[in-house]
Each structure stands twice: as C-alpha cells, then as structure tokens.
Amino acid sequence: MPLEGRTAIVTGAGGGLGRQHALYLARKGARVLVNDLGQDAAMAVADEIRAAGGQALAFAGSVTDEAAVGEMVGRVLAEWGRIDILVNNAGILRDKSFGKMDLADFRLVVDVHLMGAAICCKAVWDAMRGQKYGRIVMTTSSSGLYGNFGQANYGAAKMALVGLMQTLAIEGAKYGIKVNCLAPTAYTRMMEGILPQEQLDTLDPALVSPALLPLVVEDAPTRAILCAGAGHFARAYVTLTEGTFVGGGEDAGERLMMAWDAVSSSTHQIVPEYGFTQAEREVASAWRHAANRT
Template sequence: MRLESRVAIVTGAGGGLGRAHARLLARYGAKVVVNDMDQAAAARVAGEIVAAGGEAIPVAASVTDEAAVATMIGGVMSNWGRVDILINNAGILRDKTFAKMSLTDFRLVLDVHLMGAVICTKAVWEIMRQQQYGRVVMTTSSSGLYGNFGQSNYGAAKLALVGLMQTLGLEGEKHNIRVNCLAPTAATQMTHGVLAEEALQCLDPKLVSPGLLALVAEQAPNRAILCAGAGHFARANITLTKGVQVGGDADAGEQVIAQWEQIGDRTDELVPAYGFKQAERELAAAGYVAPTMAER
C-alpha cells in the first residue's frame, strides 16, 4: 500500500503515538502535517521525517483553538492543495476518582479529546466532501469502551468519539469519507505512572501504528473500532441482543427483572447498521413494521 498522493494531518504528533503515526504515514509516502502544542516537538518530528526522505511540515496549534486550527488547514491547502487523512490523536489525562474530580478537570478532558476532534474534523470536512475523498480516525480507548477506575472524564470523552464516528461515518459515506476509531494501548507520556515499567516496555507506540494503515487505506472500512497494542489487533463492536418483548402490562417492570438473563442473552446478537435499527426492531416486536432507513 502506498500513500504518495495523500496529505495527512496528525494531531498531538510531537511524541508518543502521534509521532509513531506521523512517521509511519510518511514512510508510506504521505505528506504529513505534524501538529502539536509544542513547536519544538513538532519541528523535531517533522525533521525526522524529512531526514528519512519524506515530506512534513510542523504546525504548533491547540486543537481546541478554532482560529488556530483554521489557520493550520489554510496553510495545508496553500502548500499541498488537499487534505486526505486526519488522525485525531491529541489528548490529555486528568485522572481522579469521580468523587475527587473537579468539574474543571472533567470539562478540560472533554474539551481536548472530544471538542478538539470535532473542531479539527469540522475544519477538513467540507474539503473532503468537495474532493470526494477522506479518511478520518478518532482515537478512542478501552477506558471509554469498557470503563477504567479513576477515568470518568477520559472514558466519557473517548466513548463520545465512538458516537461521533458512527454518525460521521454514515453522513460521509456517499462522499467517500470513511471514519473509524483506533483504541490504542501504548507506552506514552499519558500512560507512565499508570502501567508497570516492564509492561510499558512491551507497549512501544510503533506496535500500534501499523493498524492505522488499515483505517486510512483506499479500501478502508467505515465505522470500525480497531483495538491495538503490543502488536496485537482486535475489533470491538457495540452490539444489540435479540431481547424479549414484554409489552406494556402493569407488571412490565417485574417482567424485565424476571427475564433479565434472557434479555441479556448474546445468542444471535447483532451490530446495528444505524441507530434507528433498535427502534425498527422494537416496533416490529410490538406488531408495527416501520419503514427502514433505506425506505424513508
């Protein structure tokens, strides 16, 4: 797979995962915008790419600053005329139990992870629509998918990115814009102090980045969640069980409790193609056949 004709933006690319992503995309031929809050860090990574024979420009900008992001995208368009790939990687941690966490720290993490991805994606969305091509990757986390003690703010932001991916993937599909999520486990500035040192040695960010290629390729999937770490790759899905039709009788609540195990039985569970699929099935179980998304 080659990316010679592609222009990629990687946020938070001054070190860790972002640096590994940027270097890998450049190695496959993409022109790379190395974005980071730290100008020196961004310049260092861009320099590494250029020294290896690639093309890269460093841009210091906060993903939460709409004006700075707009300026960055304007510069990319002036230099290279297109944006094909956006890797929303920038993030921070402010870990504490929910009882001890301030609302300021909760909002800050959501602002960087969620709104930062929204601002950057919005800035390139019309460009990708017009050129009828785009690959967007959100960085989610097992903390969002499954929860982690002391990470309510981070987990909420990371699962919100999955919801954003699901809808943008549907809206962008007809314009050949594919939106996916990467859930990495890697030894970065954000994980030091969280994992033991010997575990960190197994979690080189370079072992995550190969999964990125599948999400930005010509034949990339759409609305996939790829989990990656230590050279291991897996898919995560948000599923819906077959469930039970209880109805609306006076004892419906007691019936839900009594049939809890059957309601949760994962036999024949499905991955809905869109959110309204739940309502379609619920109405069908109640005896009313609703028009599908394709029919509306």
C-alpha cells in the same frame, strides 16, 4: 508506498504515539502535517520526516482553538492542495476517582479529546466532501469502551468519539469519507504509573501505528473500532441483543426482571447499521406480539 500522493494531518504528534503515527504515515508515502502544542516539538518531528526523504509541515496550536485549526487546514490546502487523512490523536489525562475529581478537569479532558476532534473534523469536512475522499481516525480507548477506575472524564470523552465516528461515517459515506476509531495501548507519558514497568516496556508506541494503515487506505472499512497494542490487534463492536417482548402494564418492570436473561442473551446479537435499528426492531416485536394475540 500505499499512501503515496496522500496528505495527512496528525494532531498531538510532537511526541509519543502521535510522533510514531506521523513517522509511520510518512514512511508509507504520505505528506504529513505534524501538529502539536509546542512549535519545537512539532518541528523536530517534521525535520525527522524530511531527513528520511519525506515531505512534512509543522504547525503549533491547540485542537480546541478553532481559528488555529482553521489556519492549520488552510496551510495544508495551500501547500498540497488536498487533505486525505486526519488522525485525531491529541489528548490529555487528568486522572482521579470521580468523587475526588474537579469538574473543571472533567470539562478540560472532554474539551480536548471530544471537542478538539470535532473542531478538526469540521475544519477538514468541506475539503474532503469536495474532493469526494477522506479518511478520519478517532482515537478512542478501552477506558471509554469498557471503563477504567479513575478515568471518568477520559472514558466519557473517548466513548463520545465512538458516537461521533458512527454518525460522521453515515453522513460522509456518499462523499467517499470513511471514519474509524483506533483504541491504542502504548507506553507514553500518559501511561506512566498505570502499569508495572515490565508491562509498559512491551507497549512500544511504534507497535500501534501500523493499525492506521488499514483504516486510511483507499479500500479502508468504515465505522471500525480497532484495538492495538504490543503488536496485537483486535476489533471491538457495539452490539444489540435480540431481546424479548415484555410489553407494558403496571407489572412490566417485574416481568422485565424475570426476563433479564433473555434480554441479555448474546445469541443472535447484531451490529446495527444505524441508530434507528433499535426502534425498528422494537416496533416489529410489538407488532408480532399483537398479531400473535389475534
């Protein structure tokens, strides 16, 4: 029971991947609040957990509703006294090629995935800071990391969650808050029609949920992007190449084109500790170039 004594909130947990997440965390000892838009769906999963001997609460509400999310967090604190784990799983799809996409659908997807996660993180942040402990998991996607046709809205929201993770992990470090991303591939209603059925059958959502464990235990990493599907697990990284100094001048663009291979080379690439690493390396390169000229 590696999560015994811990409390968790899983959003969008009334079915599909979220349901599997909630059941898995409960089996590992966590007390789980099951969130979903529908009360019946949330209650059914909470009942499953209780029937298996676990502790669970059900809460119906949208992650985009700040008042509802605040009430949800308050209920967990009133019932269990702390919040250790937040799994931001709630999401929707509105797939279309960008040329045919209505901007209202773009806003809706960004609102649910990005703003919903931000609202939930904000709601638990003070409690986690106060107890000097917290584990937050964002649900990103290969659509955000690498792109997928017809998912401009979804991909933009999912990559934005990586950026949210990066900064919250830095700001939460001194309070014992660790923030990571999970990029799942699972057969849910959101995946129907995207892949052939024989491939979908291998993507059981239950095979993804074990990826949560290393991200939410006491010695979890922080700022990890973990990809999971069909029992396979891999890490994704946002890297920075070593690059090369080109300088300025009227022909800087042309010289950059000539140096493109050197700028793009993955040899000596790094995973930056923070965003300002880029500026530090650029200034250092310029200084080295100036020193060499003198």
